[in-house]
Amino acid sequence: MAAETQAATPAAKAGGPNHGLRIFLIWIVLALAADLVLWFVLGPHIPPGRLGSAAQGQQFDNNVMIAMSAPVLVLVLVYFTYAIVVWRRRPGDDADGPPLHGHSRIQALWITVTSVMVLSLAAFGTYELIVPYGAGGGEGPSPIWNPPGAELTAAAQQRPWAPGHVLVVQVIGQQWRFTYRYPGLGGFETTELVLPVNTMIQFDVTSIDVIHSFWAYQLGVKADANPGVDNVAYTKTQHLGRVTVRCAELCGLWHGAMFNYGKVVTVPQFQAWASSTSVALADVTKLLPPYSTTYDPTEIAHLGPVLQKLGLTGAGGGYYPPQDPSQP
Amino acid sequence: MSLPVRVGTLLVAFLAVVGGAIFVVIHYLLAGPPTVDFTSQAAPGQPVHIVLQEAPQTTVSDRPDWVSYFIQDPASHQWVHTTLFKVPAGSMIDVTVLGYDGCTPLRNPFWGKISGTVGNVEYVNGKPTQVLNSWGECSVAHTFSIPGIGLNVPIASPTTLAANNNLCGTSPCTSGPHTTVTFSFKAPATPGSYFWQCRIPCGLGFLDGFGGPMQTIGYMTGEMEVAG
Numbered sequence: 001m002a003a004e005t006q007a008a009t010p011a012a013k014a015g016g017p018n019h020g021l022r023i024f025l026i027w028i029v030l031a032l033a034a035d036l037v038l039w040f041v042l043g044p045h046i047p048p049g050r051l052g053s054a055a056q057g058q059q060f061d062n063n064v065m066i067a068m069s070a071p072v073l074v075l076v077l078v079y080f081t082y083a084i085v086v087w088r089r090r091p092g093d094d095a096d097g098p099p100l101h102g103h104s105r106i107q108a109l110w111i112t113v114t115s116v117m118v119l120s121l122a123a124f125g126t127y128e129l130i131v132p133y134g135a136g137g138g139e140g141p142s143p144i145w146n147p148p149g150a151e152l153t154a155a156a157q158q159r160p161w162a163p164g165h166v167l168v169v170q171v172i173g174q175q176w177r178f179t180y181r182y183p184g185l186g187g188f189e190t191t192e193l194v195l196p197v198n199t200m201i202q203f204d205v206t207s208i209d210v211i212h213s214f215w216a217y218q219l220g221v222k223a224d225a226n227p228g229v230d231n232v233a234y235t236k237t238q239h240l241g242r243v244t245v246r247c248a249e250l251c252g253l254w255h256g257a258m259f260n261y262g263k264v265v266t267v268p269q270f271q272a273w274a275s276s277t278s279v280a281l282a283d284v285t286k287l288l289p290p291y292s293t294t295y296d297p298t299e300i301a302h303l304g305p306v307l308q309k310l311g312l313t314g315a316g317g318g319y320y321p322p323q324d325p326s327q328p
Numbered sequence: 329m330s331l332p333v334r335v336g337t338l339l340v341a342f343l344a345v346v347g348g349a350i351f352v353v354i355h356y357l358l359a360g361p362p363t364v365d366f367t368s369q370a371a372p373g374q375p376v377h378i379v380l381q382e383a384p385q386t387t388v389s390d391r392p393d394w395v396s397y398f399i400q401d402p403a404s405h406q407w408v409h410t411t412l413f414k415v416p417a418g419s420m421i422d423v424t425v426l427g428y429d430g431c432t433p434l435r436n437p438f439w440g441k442i443s444g445t446v447g448n449v450e451y452v453n454g455k456p457t458q459v460l461n462s463w464g465e466c467s468v469a470h471t472f473s474i475p476g477i478g479l480n481v482p483i484a485s486p487t488t489l490a491a492n493n494n495l496c497g498t499s500p501c502t503s504g505p506h507t508t509v510t511f512s513f514k515a516p517a518t519p520g521s522y523f524w525q526c527r528i529p530c531g532l533g534f535l536d537g538f539g540g541p542m543q544t545i546g547y548m549t550g551e552m553e554v555a556g
Contacts, residue, residue, distance in 0.1 A: 172436070174435065174436055174527075175525070175527075175538065175542075176475065176525065177475050179436070179438055189438045191478065208435055208436055209435065209529070209536065209538055210538065252538070252542075252543055253543045253544075253545075253549060254523050254525065254549070257475070257476070257523055281441065283441070283458060283459045284437070284438055284440060284441035284459050287437040287438075287440060287459070287461050287463065287464070288437055288438060289437070
């Protein structure tokens with residue numbers, strides 16, 4: 001019976017086609033074509049774009065992974081298609097297929113190739129995380145990978161900014177709006193996110209109420225905004241354009257509406273904007289608490305005398321201590 | 329048990345389940361505060377007048393200890409317990425807020441800055457004001473903020489101890505210490521819904537004051553529907 005089956009199988013016929021070579025040749029052509037199309041045609045349009053260095057790095061990483069995974073997908077599809085076309089059941093062919101046996105060389109090759117791919121991607125991913133200073137992700141209050149000129153203390157961040165230097169932008173999350181404070185430009189706070197082009201940006205992300213997440217999509221920056229935590233993320237602006245900022249952490253009733261648009265402008269435009277905004281907001285800037293990498297709004301140093309004067313506590317005029325009352 | 333009894337029992341149980349589901353949908357999912365319509369009152373080219381009040385409690389609701397906004401119906405002049413209102417697109421909106429609640433400091437003093445109004449100014453008891461310092465004095469009770477159009481108006485509070493200790497005790501308030509805040513802004517030309525909120529953590533009884541009325545439409549947040 002086995003001999004009959006073997007004899008009835010086209011592949012087993014002496015002098016029959018070399019299916020493995022056929023599949024390999026079809027695969028290599030299609031895989032190469034797919035990779036070229038994906039890299040050069042689709043690649044430039046892969047999110048999140050190239051507005052910032054972190055975004056460009058993420059786009060490159062996405063394209064590398066696509067280029068590596070596409071041949072695998074093509075191989076599976078080629079094999080399936082080939083099998084369906086070449087080894088399909090013919091009219092009148094009622095014979096069993098040939099028995100299958102293990103093929104140690106193919107197994108070893110498969111394990112080796114897939115292991116190399118996975119391990120190389122792991123190494124690549126690690127390299128891509130380190131080299132672009134965290135790849136746009138929040139590194140926490142003590143970032144490991146810092147660009148030259150990064151300012152990690154409140155005092156350093158308040159040094160006047162000059163073009164060509166790292167620009168510190170403090171992102172303050174609060175229900176349901178991000179505000180942005182520019183410590184190196186007088187410390188004003190605004191709802192507008194405006195950035196100069198070709199500048200390394202240091203986002204110091206925090207919150208003064210619940211947990212938010214600062215996601216500047218086109219810049220490739222995403223950092224959790226936690227109360228009491230300074231979460232640092234870096235990117236370098238590379239082109240002029242608009243930035244969509246969204247909160248990426250469910251933060252209450254209007255979380256879905258917590259978004260705004262920022263923009264990357266030329267350095268002179270940025271300086272003009274900063275100058276005019278600083279003047280326009282001067283009356284409220286002087287009311288802001290001293291610049292700090294985090295804020296604890298439950299402790300307002302100079303609020304005590306006001307409340308004492310009024311005899312107000314708790315809901316009548318002050319903040320609730322963090323432990324009281326508990327959430328029902 | 330006979331067949332008719334079993335069928336009857338099954339039918340009753342089925343109807344009970346269906347009735348319960350309908351009750352839940354109608355009572356909890358579809359129920360909500362009414363929308364006060366200002367479009368029918370608006371003459372072409374004329375401003376729309378909206379009168380709000382902030383009350384220290386909501387004795388007309390099942391949450392009597394929650395602070396809440398009320399909107400005055402333009403036709404009946406009755407106070408409506410809601411935070412939903414509808415205005416014509418592109419119209420000028422004149423707002424009067426009667427601030428009956430006591431002071432609480434802003435969590436972020438940045439929101440003491442008036443923005444998005446005509447002239448970036450509000451009038452507190454007739455006095456033009458561009459910024460309120462809630463950390464330096466007892467001056468702000470709540471805010472009326474529509475982030476989608478950049479509107480932020482801190483609502484001034486009674487400033488004295490005597491006033492803060494004698495706030496109106498029944499809502500909607502008709503008497504008691506209060507401030508009158510007025511301002512104007514232009515409604516967006518694009519129809520749609522724009523949420524508005526208070527930025528004072530005024531949810532008494534909730535962690536850091538962020539729950540309850542702060543997160544509930546009909547109390548300290550709502551929507552402005554802009555009709556085309």
